[in-house]
Amino acid sequence: MPPTRKYVSGYTKRLRKRKIKELTQSQRGALDRFIVRESHATIDENIFNEQEQDDVEELQDIENNMDECVGNAEQNENDDNENADIDHHNEDVEDVDIENHNNENVTDLFNEEPSQSIPLDIYDPRNWDNIDPKFCDLLVEEGPVRDLLIGKGPKGHLHRHFSSPFYTRYLPNGEQHDRDWLMYSKDLNNVFCFCCKLFKKGPQKSQLANEGFKDWIHLSGRLKEHERSIEHINHMSTWIDFRIRLQKNKTIDGVQNRIKKEKEHWRNLLKRLISIVKYLGKYSLAFRGSNEKIHDINNGNFMGQVEMIAEWDPVMKEHVRRMDDKETHYHYLSHKIQNELILLLAFELKSAIIKKIEEAKYFSVILDCTPDASNQEQMSLIVRCVDVSTNPIKVEEFFLEFFIVNDTTGQGLFEELQTVLQKLKLDIDNVRGQGYDNGSNMSGKYQGVQRKLLDVNPRALYTPCGCHSLNLTLCDIANSCGKAKDFFGIIKRIYTLFANSTKRWKILKDNVKHLTLKSLSVTRWESCIESVRAIRFQAADLREALLQLAESDGDSKITSEPNSLATYELGNFEFLLGMVIWYYILGAVNVVSKNLQAEDMLIDVAIDKVKGSITFFEKYRENGFTEAMCTAKEIATDMGIDPVFPENRKIRRKKTF
Known part of the structure; x- marks a missing residue:
């Protein structure tokens, strides 16, 4: 017996049609969330990706629920309709496939990787959980976006709605206070507490700080309860204090920026002072004059260079202005600072020379003694080595320092030489040459410095000074x-x-x-x-x-x-x-x-x-x-x-x- 044709009942058809209509209504306006409002700022692309994934999962859940409802309805049909007309059934299924195909297109749109980041509304409370600190500063300074002229919002299931009078708090004595912390989201049809939602740390008891509140019947009482809570008062205090500091640029970032600028100012100033010290030292010019005050006559070459640079350099000009206006007592122009800079530069220069000597390993020493203006015997130390850092490699002489000697005998001068080489961390065994004048204390065959050094290091070849000879x-x-x-x-x-x-x-x-x-x-x-x-x-x-x-x-x-x-x-x-x-x-x-x-x-x-x-x-x-x-x-x-x-x-x- 051929199978009989089974027809779907009218109830099943109406149920299927109603489900498809509800699905279509639920997806209406889904693309509006991707439209950017020109007056609103944007947030990071990562937030958009998280929201996009949630929307895709929501659509998939709706499709699955629809299929389950339709499947259950068909399963509950009378067994007499098992042989219903297959062609008629295929037509009905084709309608559902068309709707599913449209839903798949929407899903593909969600899954499609955008060519550029699609910004979202930073004023939407849903996007505040992972908001960028810069946008948080903007929200704190601007405050919530509120439509004070709103008449009536969308009605709820009890035919109640949000209205603008909720923005005002009425006290028993007749005074009215603006609830500037209250904000209403038209997209969600919920109200939020701006400060509690933005500054919350961890889960909060109040719905105003979480997913929002839309029980319009009990909204008035809930607002009174919330604005008296300790959490709300603390968050309000944080918001107001943060907003005042942002307006006066007294935030931690502002203080850090000022500290950074001040550091940069002093760093640039020291660079200029070091350049002055290098210039005066290079040409052997005197630093100090008869006085050490800025803008005074005969204040020396150092102060004169400072005054000259201040005429065109903004950094030095600002420093001189602070000194003139007595804004700072730390001017870094005293003779102690000058001497300290000289010593620091000398240390760096000497370190660079010693590094070259260590790279060459072997070196020669040249000594010479002469009395200075204060009638003290000074001995100069010059080291001669192969400079391997240059191209081509060449032999160079480096002056290291003057040092005072009290014992001018051969033994005394040799001991002083040993002390200086140890202080400079130069090994006396690496000396391969020595050169002095023809004085008996330097070049003496038995008691001279050259003899004492040869006894310690026989490879230190002695050569008398050719010019002196x-x-x-x-x-x-x-x-x-x-x-x-x-x-x-x-x-x-x-x-x-x-x-x-x-x-x-x-x-x-x-x-x-x-x-x-x-x-x-x-x-x-x-x-x-x-x-x-x-x-x-x-x-x-x-x-x-x-x-x-x-x-x-x-x-x-x-x-x-x-x-x-x-x-x-x-x-x-x-x-x-x-x-x-x-x-x-x-x-x-x-x-x-x-x-x-x-x-x-x-x-x-x-x-x-x-x-x-x-x-x-x-x-x-x-x-x-x-x-x-x-x-x-x-x-x-x-x-x-x-x-x-x-x-x-x-x-x-x-x-x-």
Whole structure:
């Protein structure tokens, strides 16, 4: 027997239609929550994602409930309808599939990953659980958004609704107070306590601080009960205090910002003060003046630099303004701060030098002693090492410090050297060279510093100071010849004659236009070349200046001196010849001396220079006199002097026997 066609009853059809209609009504306006109001701020995308997931789960629950209702209704049908018309049933099911397809499109819209973050309304209380602190500050400052002109809200199941009179509290004495903490959500049709909802910590008993309250019949009593609760009073106090501090910018963030700005101000100020100290130290300028007050006369180079920078730099200008207005007593300009900055910079510089020495490992020491202005014996320490941090690698000298010594014997100086190296954390066993002058306490064969260091470290090769040795050689050369002594004595007399009077110096400048006379160097003989050069190339002009001085000065004692120098010294061919010879000798020695004093001097180069100077003297001894004679004759001819040597008068003694 073929199956009979079964028809669904009318009740089942009406039930199915009603369920579908309810589902459609429940989803109406679901997309409105994704529309952004222009007047509202936004919150983080994470909150939107959580809300989106809740909406998707809600739609899925509704679909499942609808399917269960429809399935139960069909299961309760009479068994006689089992063979109902299949085509008619398929048409009904097709209608349900269309609705389900629409719901799936909505779900797909929820699940679709947006190309950019979709902002939500920060004034919606549902979004306050994980609100950003910046938006929380905005809410506290602006307060809740309330529509005071609202007439009647949507009616509830008891036909009651929210109205604007609930925003006002009526006291028994007739006074009226605004409930500025009360806010109404049109979307949720609930009322909330603004401060309790925003500042709550953990679960709250009152619905006004959680999901909201919409029992309009009991709302009035619930509001009175809530505004008298301790939690509400505490939250109101927090809200009001926070709002006042935000308006006056006295929040913790505001204080932190001011502290940060103040730190930045002092940091920038110290950078400028350090730059001033570096500049003055680099050029060896004095720091302090006769006073140490800003804007005073003669307050020193340091204060002067501060005043100069304050004319255009906003940081220094603000600091000077605070000092002038007595807003601060900490100006960081005293001599103690200056000395402290000098010591800090010296420590950093010394640390950088020691780091280079440690990287090179092996080094040489150079010591020299000299009395200072306070008559204390000072010893300078210079370290010479290979600087591996540069490209290309090169040998450099670093000055480390001065230190006072009381015992100037070889043992005392060596002990002082050991103490300084230990303080600088430099191993004395890594010393590979030592260089001092030719003093007995430094270079002594048995009791000198070099001997004491060799006893401790035999690999510390000793090399005497080349410049000092060269200077001693020149001293011996000059002192061994009486003519040389007379020559340099004449140069000193000429310089002293003009330098002791401004009037005489004016006569010298009028006649000698180019090179200025220089005094003889006491410590460096090779530096005497500057004194000889000024006379060598201006002998004729200098002689005219002496003759003019002899005629203009009325003092007979002073008149005889320039006249004697012009006639018997500069007018003497022997003096001119000595001048030419010493100019060549000092010129050759000066080149060697400069090379020996160079910071990047290498020992093989120094040896070649010394050997070259020896070769120069050997050749000059053979051929130099003839060349010097030719040059001296040319100078004598230009000056109108006979190029002949003066003859010494022979004293004839009568023979008695």
